[in-house]
Amino acid sequence: MAHAATRLTRFNMTSLALGLAFLYLPIVILVIYSFNASRLVTVWGGWSLRWYHEFFSDRAMLDAAWMSLSVAAVSATLATLLGTLAAVGLARGERFRGRALFSGMLYSPLVMPEVISGLSLLLLFVALNAERGFWTVTIAHTTLTMCFVTVVVQSRLATLDRSLEEAAMDLGCDPVRAFLLVTLPLIVPAIVAGWMLAFTLSLDDVVIASFTTGPGSATLPIRIYSEVRLGVKPEINAICTLVIALIAVIIVVASFASKLSSARGESAAPL
């Protein structure tokens, strides 16, 4: 018999439903209006792909989109590599000197205000006399997103049964081979999810990119941001819808990856 104290009440259901509606309604409205034929963003003039045509003939926007996609791909790959190594060090390295500093450096960027990260990296690039553009933004995004990858992979490593690695070593594997043959295949879903998260975070960032990019190389969010400041434009609705569609595909792949990992009898990594 279910006790009164643990039952799902009507209040529980209502707050859940309202909460989810609040989270999703604005995005649904945005997507619907991107197919609006009218120039006025708020007047419905029938269905149309007009604003998508507009976007695909807007050279500057397309350049920005290309820049964003390449920054996101390169920085996510670097971040996944570095973040996975960091997670292995933290989850399997036991105690070592500078460990507290290391984990502190990896956890703080998760909540650090972006204006500070952006400003500090820009000052470094200026001091190094680096030409600002694609690579400076990529390095900045790698630094931020590798911390997210570390958290995702580390929590996966923490739930992994360590006796598997130890058995492989008892059977004659050296640690590196034990890692590559036993551990790595088991954490691949978390690594994939980490890459996807890094990619979408990079695609989303406007503040850090504004600080670290140079003249003439704006990312898509920087361009969207400067357009939005001038007012709502239907073309932006279309671009946003395309970005949402891309992210939706990524989420499907990432959740498939984590399903795969739970099918292997381990709990999936959060995110």
Place this chain on the structure above:
Amino acid sequence: MSARRIFARPARLAAIAPYLWMVLFFLVPFGFVLKISLSQTAIAQPPYTPVFDFAEGRAALALAFSQLSFDNFRLLLQDNLYILSYLRSLVVAVTSTVILLLIGYPIAYGMARLPQRWQGVAMMLVIVPFWTSFLIRIYAWINILQHDGLLNRILLALHIVSTPVVWLSTDSAMYLGIVYSYLPFMILPLYATLSKMDASLLEAAGDLGSSPRQAFWLVTFPLSLPGVGAGALLCFIPIVGEFVIPDLLAGSNSLMIGQTLWLEFFTNKDWPVASAAAVALLLLLVPPLVLYDRLQRRQLEGGR
């Protein structure tokens, strides 16, 4: 030697590359912020006079220390603009965190009470917006809140108001944007503690005669406090330095510290003052950051 110890050595070697990366691109840049916050403004490119030149070695270093200037920090303390924007940031962050708790708790609570197989779906539904672009979600609200936007149309059609209400460039719009953007950050840690709670504790409370409401306040809520703390810090810290949301949704008559820093940097090109503002903001955030770091580490390492 145990297998675990043998495994630890290459694992530590693996950490060298990310360690160096974080030192170079996270720690060292803070040194530069600190250094430039102590130097003078110059109308040049870059717009500051360096405190010291690396090439000149130790003598220059000694000279440089004698030239360190706290003028920028003095300015921060004297000019009302900065003090007011710090205060505003704190007020906005505290208010938003309280609203987020009030809205997020019932949602997380509802999630934790769902049948097991629906919990995963609900969690996915809360995480998805976190993946969706932050800027796009704010933009979606601008669409709705603008003068002839959907909200005003609905309110006019229902005869709730007779003239369009100004929503954009107000504090309410900013709070709405902040709550909307940070809600998943509040819900997830709350859900994580609430879903791990032992249901038999509540059954015991019920058997001993407490009403569901009493059981909630005497058992559930106290046990969920770690989640409340994690969620509150996860929201409070980034909201203090928030830039995009107040810039797009709030009016321009009072600024948050992130906006002031941005303005000094990009519009006034006063890098030293912007850096001093960043250092001050960071100092403000050190206590909550340390607290958060402790909670995070306890969860990842202690909970095994």
